[in-house]
Amino acid sequence: xxxxxxxxxxxxxxxxxxxxxxxxxxxxxxxxxxxxxxxxxxxxxxxxxxxxxxxxxxxxxxxxxxxxxxxxxxxxxxxxxxxxxxxxxxxxxxxxxxxxxxxxxxxxxxxxxxxx
Amino acid sequence: xxxxxxxxxxxxxxxxxxxxxxxxxxxxxxxxxxxxxxxxxxxxxxxxxxxxxxxxxxxxxxxxxxxxxxxxxxxxxxxxxxxxxxxxxxxxxxxxxxxxxxxxxxxxxxxxxxxx
Numbered sequence: 001x002x003x004x005x006x007x008x009x010x011x012x013x014x015x016x017x018x019x020x021x022x023x024x025x026x027x028x029x030x031x032x033x034x035x036x037x038x039x040x041x042x043x044x045x046x047x048x049x050x051x052x053x054x055x056x057x058x059x060x061x062x063x064x065x066x067x068x069x070x071x072x073x074x075x076x077x078x079x080x081x082x083x084x085x086x087x088x089x090x091x092x093x094x095x096x097x098x099x100x101x102x103x104x105x106x107x108x109x110x111x112x113x114x115x116x
Numbered sequence: 117x118x119x120x121x122x123x124x125x126x127x128x129x130x131x132x133x134x135x136x137x138x139x140x141x142x143x144x145x146x147x148x149x150x151x152x153x154x155x156x157x158x159x160x161x162x163x164x165x166x167x168x169x170x171x172x173x174x175x176x177x178x179x180x181x182x183x184x185x186x187x188x189x190x191x192x193x194x195x196x197x198x199x200x201x202x203x204x205x206x207x208x209x210x211x212x213x214x215x216x217x218x219x220x221x222x223x224x225x226x227x228x229x230x231x232x
Binding site: 041042043044045046049089103104105106107108109 | 164209221225226
C-alpha cells in the first residue's frame with residue numbers, strides 16, 4: 001500500500017541554519033503531498049502542499065518540490081528560527097481515481113529543535 | 117472562527133473503565149476524521165465520516181472502539197473497556213469538499229488519554 005518515509009529525528013540546529021527534512025513516498029496513483037507541522041501541545045496544521053509533479057509548495061519560508069522521478073518531497077528552509085521548533089509530518093493523500101477518497105497517510109514525524 | 121473543538125483535553129482513567137472523547141468539527145465541514153498518535157506507531161487514521169455516515173473504519177483497532185456522529189456538529193469516540201495500551205493522543209480533524217486530496221484537514225488540539 002501507499003506509504004511515507006521521512007528522516008528520523010530529532011534534528012537540532014542553531015538559529016539561521018539551513019534545514020532539510022527528507023521525505024520519500026510510495027504510491028500507486030497520483031497523490032497530493034503535504035507537510036504538516038505540530039507545535040508543542042497543539043494539533044497538526046497544514047504548512048504547505050503540492051498537488052502534482054514539479055509543483056512547489058511554500059509557506060513561512062519553507063519550501064518543498066514534488067519530485068515524481070525520485071518520489072520525494074523534501075522540506076527546506078534557508079534560515080530557521082527558534083519559533084520553528086516543532087514536529088514536522090510529511091503526508092500523502094491515497095487518491096482513488098475520481099478523487100473521492102483522499103485519506104492522509106502520514107510519516108512518523110521529525111522533531112526539530114532550534115537553539116538560539 | 118472557532119476551529120475543531122475536542123474535549124476533554126486530558127483524560128486519566130483506570131483499566132476497564134469506559135472512555136468517551138468528543139469532537140465538534142468546523143461548521144460547514146462535511147468530513148470528520150479520528151486519528152490516534154503514539155510514539156511507536158505515529159499518527160494513524162481510525163475512522164472517518166462523510167455527512168455523518170461512517171465511510172471507512174478499517175483503522176479501528178478492535179471492537180472495544182466505537183465512533184458515532186449523530187449530527188453534523190458532534191462526534192464521539194468511545195473505548196469500552198479501556199486498556200493501558202490505548203494510552204495515546206487522539207485527534208479529531210475536519211474538512212470540506214469531495215476532493216479531499218486538495219483540501220486541508222483542520223485538526224483539533226487533541227485529547228491526551230492515559231489508561232492506568
